[in-house]
Amino acid sequence: MFASSSLMALFKRDLLIAFRNRGELLNPLMFFLMVASLFPLAVTPDPKFLGLIAPGIIWVGALLATLLSLDLMFKSDYDDGSLEQIILQPQPTLLFVLVKTLLHWLMAGLPLTLMAPLLGVMLALPEGGYVPLVLSLLLGTPTLSLLGSIGAGLTVGLKKGGMLMPLLILPLYIPVLIFAASSVQAGIDGNTYTGHLAFLGAYLALMLVLAPVASAAALKISIAR
Amino acid sequence: MWSALKRLYHQLGSPKWFYEITSRWSPWFLWIGTALTLVGVIWGLAFAPADYLQGNSFRIIYIHVPAALLSQSAYIMMAVAGLVGLVWKMKMSFVVGKTIAPIGASLAVIALVTGAIWGKPTWGTWWVWDARLTSMLILLFLYMGVMAIYNAIESEEMANKAAAVLALVGSINIPIIKYSVEWWNTLHQPATITLTKKPTMAPEMFIPLVLTIIGFYCWFAVWVFARTRNEILWRERRTKWVKSLLSMGANR
Numbered sequence: 465m466f467a468s469s470s471l472m473a474l475f476k477r478d479l480l481i482a483f484r485n486r487g488e489l490l491n492p493l494m495f496f497l498m499v500a501s502l503f504p505l506a507v508t509p510d511p512k513f514l515g516l517i518a519p520g521i522i523w524v525g526a527l528l529a530t531l532l533s534l535d536l537m538f539k540s541d542y543d544d545g546s547l548e549q550i551i552l553q554p555q556p557t558l559l560f561v562l563v564k565t566l567l568h569w570l571m572a573g574l575p576l577t578l579m580a581p582l583l584g585v586m587l588a589l590p591e592g593g594y595v596p597l598v599l600s601l602l603l604g605t606p607t608l609s610l611l612g613s614i615g616a617g618l619t620v621g622l623k624k625g626g627m628l629m630p631l632l633i634l635p636l637y638i639p640v641l642i643f644a645a646s647s648v649q650a651g652i653d654g655n656t657y658t659g660h661l662a663f664l665g666a667y668l669a670l671m672l673v674l675a676p677v678a679s680a681a682a683l684k685i686s687i688a689r
Numbered sequence: 690m691w692s693a694l695k696r697l698y699h700q701l702g703s704p705k706w707f708y709e710i711t712s713r714w715s716p717w718f719l720w721i722g723t724a725l726t727l728v729g730v731i732w733g734l735a736f737a738p739a740d741y742l743q744g745n746s747f748r749i750i751y752i753h754v755p756a757a758l759l760s761q762s763a764y765i766m767m768a769v770a771g772l773v774g775l776v777w778k779m780k781m782s783f784v785v786g787k788t789i790a791p792i793g794a795s796l797a798v799i800a801l802v803t804g805a806i807w808g809k810p811t812w813g814t815w816w817v818w819d820a821r822l823t824s825m826l827i828l829l830f831l832y833m834g835v836m837a838i839y840n841a842i843e844s845e846e847m848a849n850k851a852a853a854v855l856a857l858v859g860s861i862n863i864p865i866i867k868y869s870v871e872w873w874n875t876l877h878q879p880a881t882i883t884l885t886k887k888p889t890m891a892p893e894m895f896i897p898l899v900l901t902i903i904g905f906y907c908w909f910a911v912w913v914f915a916r917t918r919n920e921i922l923w924r925e926r927r928t929k930w931v932k933s934l935l936s937m938g939a940n941r
Contacts, residue, residue: 614858618851622841631837632855635830636862639869646873667865678858681775685850 470555471563478567481540488536492529492572493579499525500583511588518587519597519648525583526576526601527608527637531630533572534612537564538620538683547620551687557680565606565613565676573605589652596651596661600644603664610668610675611636617682639667702779704921705930711914718914722907729900737894746810749803751898755905757800757825761863763793763909764828767835768860771853781917783849784924786856787839788916792909794832800825820871827866831859 482489503521504514541547551557580601581594589597615633622628647660700706733751740747770786773779804822805815816822835852842848925931 614854618838618855619841624841628837628841631830632834635827635834635866636858638827639862639865642869642873663869670865674858674861678854682851682854685847685854688847 470553471559474550474560475563475567478564479570482567482571489571489575492533493575495532496525496529496576496579497583499528500587504587514588515590515652518584518589519593519645519652521587522580522583522589522597523600523604523641523645523648526580526605527641529576530572530605530608530612531633531637533568534609534616534629534633535626537568537613537616539616542620542686547683548687551684557683558676561613561617561676561679561683565609565679568612569606569609573601573609577601577605589648591652592654593648593652596647596657599661600647600657600664603661603668604640604644607640607664607668607671608637610671613679614675614682617679617686619686620683621686640664643667702781704781704784704925705928707781708918708921711918715911715914718907718910722904722911724904725900725907726904729897729902729904733894733897733901737897738891740894743811746807747894749807751901753800753803753807754898755902756796756803757821758902759905759909760793760796760800760825760832761828763789763796764831764856764863765860767793768853768856771856775850775853775857783853784917784920785913786853787849788913788920790832790835790839790852792912792916794829794836796909797825797829797832801829820873824867824870827870828863831863835859 500521503517507513507517538547541550550560553560577598580597583589584594584597612629612633614636615629618632619629643660643663647657647664650657650660697710700710730751734748737748739745767786767789770782770789774782774786801822804825808817808822809815835856838852838855839848842851922931922935
């Protein structure tokens with residue numbers, strides 16, 4: 465009970481902080497929008513061709529936007545010293561990590577998911593792709609946040625953590641990318657995409673169990689520095 | 690047997706013991722590895738029959754497959770070493786993990802380069818987004834991540850632990866990545882490249898391959914020992930036994 469009330473307090477505090485800095489919330493979304501609009505400029509504005517590569521562009525864009533926002537997951541808590549206090553608390557650190565991951569997903573993954581159909585329109589995503597796009601983002605972005613929490617935990621105290629994190633985390637994102645993008649493709653082709661989504665769900669379930677353990681360990685290592 | 694293994698484990702935990710045991714082991718691994726690799730490579734290059742489909746170009750398999758196999762198992766070894774270090778606080782294990790990372794990465798590069806050279810005559814192109822090549826490339830990325838962590842974190846102890854956590858996370862993900870890549874490939878281009886599937890090899894082609902694989906493993910052990918011994922000497926440079934060892938070497 466005590467643990468849940470203090471986690472609730474943490475959750476509320478972080479949400480409040482996030483909504484007081486609304487500009488920061490917009491950054492990943494703007495990044496997502498800009499990356500997606502670079503492709504028509506760089507490749508071709510032809511809607512037929514754009515429709516072919518749209519699932520991949522949207523998913524890579526969402527992945528990179530998530531990656532960029534990961535830096536902030538533990539950083540402010542680390543800077544003002546509250547991270548150490550939280551880790552010293554009697555509750556398991558992995559619950560704290562889970563709350564932080566949920567917050568990160570609420571601030572990055574969920575808005576990206578909601579915005580994705582708009583980018584689909586911009587990139588001429590064919591009709592059948594929208595439902596699997598949103599569903600795959602709903603199932604896939606929490607996994608991105610969970611895996612990302614490991615990278616954020618490992619690099620939180622580092623001055624040059626910004627460039628390091630993508631190196632550590634991107635290879636782990638590959639299964640999500642493969643199945644999410646191919647689920648959208650399957651939807652466009654009129655095939656069933658439930659199998660892809662089931663894999664995304666399974667990966668999410670696995671990482672929900674394993675990732676907080678790893679990132680709690682990573683945080684403890686970083687704090688001891 | 691069990692108590693002997695246990696004693697060996699504890700002895701390997703001590704840098705001094707590790708140094709002394711491996712200085713006895715290294716020559717054996719070196720000579721056995723060299724002999725096996727030489728026999729395997731000469732047999733494979735000169736005496737094994739040419740492949741009925743690929744002609745002589747298949748012979749690069751005697752470098753390619755051992756390197757690819759070894760770089761995959763090296764990652765697992767690195768993760769296990771990290772786990773032992775994290776759980777039982779065994780410092781030598783971290784040292785071994787650290788020394789494996791660059792060796793495994795170079796083996797991955799060798800496997801990729803030989804794969805590309807092999808791909809040119811057989812597939813007509815240097816690079817194909819084939820499932821196996823791709824998962825090898827991702828393995829190289831994972832190695833790069835571990836090495837980047839060693840470079841980025843100054844404190845040795847923290848870097849060791851952080852890299853161990855990353856290696857463990859990577860090793861859990863390796864099978865997932867491997868199978869997702871394989872499925873991705875078969876989803877998109879089914880059966881265009883069947884050569885990547887291991888052919889049921891004739892024994893006169895297969896035995897040299899086994900010899901080179903065992904030889905590569907022995908060489909790998911030699912490299913890991915050598916790098917670990919260097920690291921031990923550097924870390925323990927202020928201790929008595931290293932000083933006496935070095936002065937002995939100087940007098941010789």
